[in-house]
Every structure is written in C-alpha cells, then in structure tokens.
Amino acid sequence: MTKKPKLHIPQPTARPGEEPDFSYLNLSEAGAVERPATDARAKSIEFLAESLVRVLDDDHVAQGPWKPDLDEDTLIEALRLMVLTRVYDDRMQRVQRQGKISFYMQALGEEAVSIGQGLAFGPEDMLFPAYRNQGLYIMRNTGLVDMMCQCLSNSRDMCKGRQMPIFYQNKENNLFTISGNLATQFPQAVGWAMGAAIKGDDHIAASWLGDGSTAEADFHYALTFASVYHAPVVLNVINNQWAISTFQGVAGGERRSFAARGLGLGIPGIRVDGNDLLAVYAVTRWAVERARSGGGPTLIELVTYRGGAHSTSDDPTRYRPRNEWAAFPLGDPVERLKQHLIKNGSWSEDRHAEMETELKTTVEAAWKEAVSYGTMTEPPFLDVRLAFEDVFEEMPEHLEKQRDKLLRIRGELP
Amino acid sequence: MSQMNMIQAIRSAHDIMLEKDPSVVAFGQDIGYFGGVFRCTDGLQQKYGEHRVIDAPIAEGGIVATAIGLGINGLRPVVEIQFADYIYPGFDQIVSELSRLRYRSAGDFFAPVTIRTPCGGGIRGGQTHSQSPEGIFTHLSGVKTVMVSNPYDAKGLLISAIESNDPVVFFEPKRIYNGPFDGDPDKPAVSWASHPKGEVPDDYYTVPLGKAEVVEEGEDLTIITYGTIVHVAQAAAKRAGVDAEIIDVRTLMPLDVDTIRDSVNKTGRAMVAHEATRFCGYGAELVATIQKECFWHLEAPISRITGWDTPYPHAFEWQYFPVQKRLADGIRKLMEVA
Numbered sequence: 124m125t126k127k128p129k130l131h132i133p134q135p136t137a138r139p140g141e142e143p144d145f146s147y148l149n150l151s152e153a154g155a156v157e158r159p160a161t162d163a164r165a166k167s168i169e170f171l172a173e174s175l176v177r178v179l180d181d182d183h184v185a186q187g188p189w190k191p192d193l194d195e196d197t198l199i200e201a202l203r204l205m206v207l208t209r210v211y212d213d214r215m216q217r218v219q220r221q222g223k224i225s226f227y228m229q230a231l232g233e234e235a236v237s238i239g240q241g242l243a244f245g246p247e248d249m250l251f252p253a254y255r256n257q258g259l260y261i262m263r264n265t266g267l268v269d270m271m272c273q274c275l276s277n278s279r280d281m282c283k284g285r286q287m288p289i290f291y292q293n294k295e296n297n298l299f300t301i302s303g304n305l306a307t308q309f310p311q312a313v314g315w316a317m318g319a320a321i322k323g324d325d326h327i328a329a330s331w332l333g334d335g336s337t338a339e340a341d342f343h344y345a346l347t348f349a350s351v352y353h354a355p356v357v358l359n360v361i362n363n364q365w366a367i368s369t370f371q372g373v374a375g376g377e378r379r380s381f382a383a384r385g386l387g388l389g390i391p392g393i394r395v396d397g398n399d400l401l402a403v404y405a406v407t408r409w410a411v412e413r414a415r416s417g418g419g420p421t422l423i424e425l426v427t428y429r430g431g432a433h434s435t436s437d438d439p440t441r442y443r444p445r446n447e448w449a450a451f452p453l454g455d456p457v458e459r460l461k462q463h464l465i466k467n468g469s470w471s472e473d474r475h476a477e478m479e480t481e482l483k484t485t486v487e488a489a490w491k492e493a494v495s496y497g498t499m500t501e502p503p504f505l506d507v508r509l510a511f512e513d514v515f516e517e518m519p520e521h522l523e524k525q526r527d528k529l530l531r532i533r534g535e536l537p
Numbered sequence: 538m539s540q541m542n543m544i545q546a547i548r549s550a551h552d553i554m555l556e557k558d559p560s561v562v563a564f565g566q567d568i569g570y571f572g573g574v575f576r577c578t579d580g581l582q583q584k585y586g587e588h589r590v591i592d593a594p595i596a597e598g599g600i601v602a603t604a605i606g607l608g609i610n611g612l613r614p615v616v617e618i619q620f621a622d623y624i625y626p627g628f629d630q631i632v633s634e635l636s637r638l639r640y641r642s643a644g645d646f647f648a649p650v651t652i653r654t655p656c657g658g659g660i661r662g663g664q665t666h667s668q669s670p671e672g673i674f675t676h677l678s679g680v681k682t683v684m685v686s687n688p689y690d691a692k693g694l695l696i697s698a699i700e701s702n703d704p705v706v707f708f709e710p711k712r713i714y715n716g717p718f719d720g721d722p723d724k725p726a727v728s729w730a731s732h733p734k735g736e737v738p739d740d741y742y743t744v745p746l747g748k749a750e751v752v753e754e755g756e757d758l759t760i761i762t763y764g765t766i767v768h769v770a771q772a773a774a775k776r777a778g779v780d781a782e783i784i785d786v787r788t789l790m791p792l793d794v795d796t797i798r799d800s801v802n803k804t805g806r807a808m809v810a811h812e813a814t815r816f817c818g819y820g821a822e823l824v825a826t827i828q829k830e831c832f833w834h835l836e837a838p839i840s841r842i843t844g845w846d847t848p849y850p851h852a853f854e855w856q857y858f859p860v861q862k863r864l865a866d867g868i869r870k871l872m873e874v875a
C-alpha cells in the first residue's frame with residue numbers, strides 16, 4: 124500500500140469527562156538546565172528553547188544555576204502582588220456577575236508571569252502588555268481604584284469610556300494601552316525598542332501575547348524585525364495551554380515549543396516554568412541584561428495554565444476537563460512561592476492568611492471608592508461630549524456638528 | 538417549519554450544505570469541537586467530522602488565504618471570522634486576491650469562499666466588538682456583500698452565498714442573533730418566537746443574492762436600511778405615526794436598485810439608515826443612487842441617519858447607536874418638509 128497525505132487535525136489530550144493528561148509537556152528537573160552567559164552566541168544556546176528552566180523543586184527548594192539573587196523582602200512583596208492580583212480578579216469577576224461591569228478576564232493561575240517578569244525590568248523600560256497582564260499594571264502602581272474605574276467606564280475612567288473593561292493604560296509608568304486585537308502590540312514593542320536604539324538610550328521594550336496569538340502574522344513580523352535590527356526587546360509568549368476552546372496544538376505547539384519560533388531567525392528562545400516566580404524572574408532578568416547590553420532580542424515562553432474561563436463570556440467545561448488545572452504538573456504559582464517562603468522560614472500560614480484578609484479589605488475599600496465615581500447605570504456619568512474627542516488632536520468640523528446634533532437630540536443644546 | 542433564532546438558522550444552513558455538497562467545509566477559530574463562540578456551528582464537527590468542520594489557528598490572514606487555496610482546489614469553504622472587528626488581518630487577501638482572482642485570470646481561477654462574520658453593536662462590546670465595516674467591503678470590485686436581519690433570510694441567503702461561485706462577505710448583526718431589537722435599549726430583550734421571520738423551513742431553500750425586500754409597505758416615505766436597523770426603523774415609523782415603506786437591502790453589493798427606485802418614486806421621501814460610521818459609509822452610495830434614480834420624484838432632501846464618525850465607545854453605546862428615538866425624530870422631520 125502506498126502512503127498518502129492526510130490532513131492532521133490536532134487533538135487535545137483530554138476533553139470533558141476524560142482524565143487530564145499533561146504527558147506532552149516535556150518537563151525538566153528543577154536546577155537541571157544550564158545557565159549560559161548573557162552574551163552567549165544564539166546558536167550555542169538553542170537547548171534553552173526546548174528544555175524547561177525551573178528553580179523551585181517539588182519540595183519548594185530553590186535549585187541550580189538560575190536561582191536568582193532576590194532578597195526575602197522582595198519575594199514577600201512578589202507574593203503580595205500575586206495575591207493582590209488574584210483578590211482583585213476575584214472581586215471584579217464577582218461584580219461582573221452582578222452586572223456592575225460588562226465584561227471581565229482573570230489571570231487566575233498565571234500571576235507569576237506578570238509579577239515575576241515585571242520585577243526584572245527597569246521603570247523606564249516600556250511594556251506592551253496583553254489583556255491577561257493586569258499584574259503588570261498592579262505592580263507598576265496603577266492604583267486599584269483607577270483600574271476599577273476603567274472597568275466601570277465611570278467619571279474617573281482613564282480611557283474616558285472608550286474601551287471595554289480591562290483594557291488599561293498607564294503612560295506615566297510606561298505601560299502601553301491594551302488593544303482588543305490580538306498580537307498587534309508585539310511588533311509595536313519592537314519598533315519602540317528600535318527607537319530607543321536609534322536615540323541611543325539604554326531603555327528596552329517588552330511585550331506579551333498568548334499561545335494562540337502566536338499564529339497571527341504580527342507575531343512573526345515582530346520576530347523578523349527584532350532579528351533584522353537586533354532590537355533591544357524581550358518578547359514573551361504566555362503558553363497557558365488554551366486559546367478560548369482551542370488547545371495550544373492548534374497554534375502549532377505540537378511540533379516544537381513556542382520558544383523555538385525564533386531560532387530560525389537567530390533569536391534565542393527560553394522555555395520557562397511560568398508558575399515558578401523565581402525561574403520567571405531569573406530568565407527575564409537574563410533577557411533584560413542581554414538586551415540592555417546590546418545582545419538583541421530574546422523570545423521567552425512561559426509555560427502555565429489558564430486556571431479560569433477565557434472570560435466572563437466563556438464556559439470552559441464545554442471543551443476541557445473540569446479538573447484539568449488541578450492536574451497541571453506545574454501547580455499554582457501563589458501556592459508554590461508561599462511554600463518556598465515558608466520553607467525558608469520567612470513566611471507562615473498565619474501571616475499569609477492575615478495578608479489575604481488585609482488585601483481583601485484593601486480591594487473592598489477600593490471598590491467602594493470606585494463606585495462612588497459612578498457606574499454604568501448610576502451617576503456621575505462621563506460627559507457624552509467625550510465620545511467625540513481624541514479622534515483627532517483637534518476636532519474637525521464634521522465631528523463638532525455630529526456632537527452638537529447628539530446634544531440637541533438629548534435636549535442639552537437648543 | 539421550525540421556530541429558529543438566527544444562530545439556529547445559520548447552523549441549519551451549514552448543516553444542509555455540508556450534507557448536500559461534499560465540497561463544503563467550515564473553517565474558523567473555535568468553530569469545531571466547541572461550535573463557535575456564538576454557537577453557530579454547534580454539533581456540526583461531531584456530525585461531519587474534523588476534516589469538514591475545522592478549527593483554525595488565530596490568524597485571520599491565514600484563514601482567508603488558505604480558504605482561497607481550498608476554493609481554487611474545488612472546495613467550497615465557509616469561513617467564520619469571530620468578530621468583524623478582527624477581519625482586518627485578512628483584508629489584504631480579500632482585497633488583493635479573493636476579489637480579483639477571476640478578473641486577473643480572465644475567468645480561469647476563482648475561489649467560491651463565503652466569509653461569515655458577526656458585526657454591529659448593542660452588546661457593550663466597545664470599540665473592538667461592535668464595528669460595522671460593510672462599507673469597506675462594498676467598495677471592492679469582486680466580492681458580494683450581505684447583511685442579514687432575520688433567521689429566515691439568514692438561512693436562505695447563507696445557502697445562496699455558499700452556492701455562489703463568487704466570494705461573499707456575509708455580515709451577521711450579533712445583537713439580533715437571539716431576537717429582533719427595536720432600538721429601545723430600556724426594553725427587555727425579546728426572542729424570535731413572536732416574529733414571523735423566526736419561522737424557518739427545515740429543508741433546503743434559498744433567498745436570492747441581489748434582491749432587496751420590502752418588509753413594510755407604506756405611502757408616506759421610504760426607509761432604506763439593513764441589519765439590526767430594519768427592526769429599529771419599523772418601530773420608529775410606528776412611534777412617529779407615519780405610514781412608512783421599509784426596505785431591507787439584504788444584499789448590499791450588488792444592489793437591487795429597482796426595488797428602491799420603485800418605492801421612492803411612489804413615496805417621494807427617502808431616509809437611509811445604518812449603524813456604521815457616516816463619512817463614505819454605505820449610506821452615501823444609497824443616497825447617490827436615489828438622487829440619480831428618483832430626483833424628479835423627491836419631495837424632500839434625502840435623510841441619512843448613521844453612527845457617528847468615531848470609534849464605537851463602550852460607555853456611550855446608546856448615544857452612538859442610531860436608536861429608535863433618533864430615527865423617529867428624523868422621520869418626523871422628513872415629513873415636515875412641505
């Protein structure tokens with residue numbers, strides 16, 4: 124019999140009602156992967172794209188050459204920021220259920236990505252986050268009230284009612300505005316980094332997108348331009364195994380790792396345990412140092428798991444096993460850092476519980492304040508004139524006319 | 538006959554065509570196992586297999602381009618772009634390739650691709666889940682463009698689109714997937730159950746491409762519209778107490794000029810309405826057509842009611858959307874012209 128071409132349709136290892144199976148993940152032991160110098164030749168470090176950098180072992184002990192130099196206070200602060208992200212998400216998810224905001228997306232299970240990576244950049248480095256990077260906004264002092272007001276589209280909304288919930292921005296602290304269109308920010312970050320190099324300063328850029336989004340052409344533009352111009356940029360793929368209902372194989376994750384996508388262009392790729400804050404920080408720090416010292420771009424793949432639904436419009440029990448997260452071999456990032464700190468003697472269950480209670484109170488107080496600036500159904504509302512501003516720097520005549528027409532319809536102009 | 542909402546009607550059109558024609562394949566993000574984020578292909582992968590109802594990577598440019606390849610190889614792809622707001626990465630393939638294949642190859646090559654996509658606002662989707670980009674597609678030479686307003690037409694027109702050897706961009710206003718919307722956001726949502734166009738034949742039938750429909754006969758003025766605004770116009774005319782003739786354009790390209798001409802020549806007054814932005818919007822073409830065809834019968838300047846020339850703002854959804862009151866005011870004004 125002769126062989127014939129056959130269309131391959133990628134299949135996840137488990138669907139609802141089946142046993143979760145992560146045998147495809149290809150894990151390395153904590154501490155097992157070598158740490159090359161930050162100026163190593165890309166060709167000589169291709170192994171980093173297929174192995175998995177891990178620092179915390181199963182007993183929560185930090186192992187090996189990637190073990191970062193982070194002091195106890197910093198680690199406790201990282202834990203606090205991760206828990207804060209989770210508490211914030213939980214609150215916002217619930218207010219969406221109550222109809223107070225129109226939409227929400229949690230970062231449940233992925234908190235170490237934003238917090239661990241965020242710690243590795245300088246404050247002047249420009250970050251181009253994706254929609255599940257709320258942790259970056261939280262850690263760069265965006266202010267919970269401001270973030271909530273954005274979700275509420277109320278009178279204090281930072282984007283003046285123009286965006287759906289969660290599409291934050293923070294220009295002052297070098298966080299770009301989030302786009303609803305996947306992957307668009309990836310090549311923009313490369314452009315920003317090229318700009319920094321043209322201007323001759325040592326600030327670098329970074330951007331994030333999901334496993335599913337790597338299929339977009341923008342992802343590949345980013346790699347090409349970063350490679351061609353040797354741009355000082357850190358490009359990050361958050362591989363949380365799912366893109367709404369399609370598993371990472373539909374984006375091409377079955378053949379090789381996402382970290383390996385840049386190898387053909389000479390861009391080093393590092394695959395890292397995305398639920399191990401120490402490893403996430405260490406790998407990112409490596410890429411930051413490399414970029415800042417003229418070594419060019421790095422592509423990092425953060426292996427993690429989307430613990431919650433895609434968004435409040437989604438029901439994941441229709442397409443994946445209910446208990447899949449519980450079976451994920453890299454565990455829960457909050458729990459892992461917590462246990463590590465307890466093991467080190469710098470933390471305890473009691474202190475953790477106390478901190479959780481405190482953060483819940485903080486978030487609750489922020490919510491009370493945020494709704495005092497209005498909700499979608501209760502005043503104060505944003506001025507409707509704002510709908511016509513910022514289309515251009517100066518409002519052209521046709522928009523002035525349209526604005527006045529709306530005001531007349533509303534009886535606010537004679 | 539069955540009671541169907543627009544989602545079920547669209548699913549039924551897929552089902553019938555997948556059954557009838559082995560060259561039909563459905564292709565798009567999350568449409569396979571999951572059945573689509575709006576559930577328009579629910580159950581079809583289970584029924585027809587993974588080689589006919591195919592989950593695609595998140596790459597609209599890749600989806601359209603490979604659909605063209607499938608099409609020139611004799612298949613009949615029905616593509617879903619998850620939101621019209623995300624069709625732009627596929628735009629180059631539609632403009633430069635899909636719409637011109639037949640022309641540039643003197644008829645030797647063509648790709649019978651149908652591109653379905655949910656459009657329009659009214660679901661608090663903000664600027665990236667609310668757009669109505671039909672006008673950029675009607676501006677092309679070589680793709681047919683459809684926007685449906687009810688389950689009956691959605692099924693019949695989708696079957697026509699799939700059977701058409703010309704490419705079709707097929708817009709589905711998501712606000713009316715589950716029920717008609719009369720443009721009053723304060724009223725509770727209604728289902729298709731009480732609407733005559735929610736009665737849909739279970740079997741194969743077609744609604745022809747290129748034919749508008751007079752959905753309401755009247756003598757005083759003609760409202761030419763499509764999509765969600767068809768229902769808003771019907772309610773607005775009632776609210777204004779005016780005997781309006783309402784035309785659902787349905788196929789925007791090619792345009793059924795005859796139906797529009799006959800109606801406006803009869804009533805002498807015309808209003809054009811759509812949700813999309815105004816400047817160079819599809820309404821401008823309608824106004825120019827009416828001006829040319831009906832000038833000597835017009836008793837008032839042609840009125841145009843549209844979304845504003847801004848992105849779709851999340852907080853100001855109902856100030857942006859051409860709501861019932863705005864249309865009713867416009868109708869009254871149009872009738873005041875002596």
Ligand SMILES: Cc1ncc(C[n+]2csc(CCOP(=O)(O)OP(=O)(O)O)c2C)c(N)n1
Nearest residue numbers: 255303304305333334335336365366367623
């Ligand atoms: C250009 C574009 N196409 C489609 C969508 C709809 N969409 C929103 S999120 C999403 C899945 C993205 O998955 P992934 O990149 O893995 O990120 P995750 O949600 O897992 O964080 C899709 C298809 C979009 N927002 N933009």
Ligand SMILES: [Mg+2]
Nearest residue numbers: 333334365366
């Ligand atoms: Mg993902």
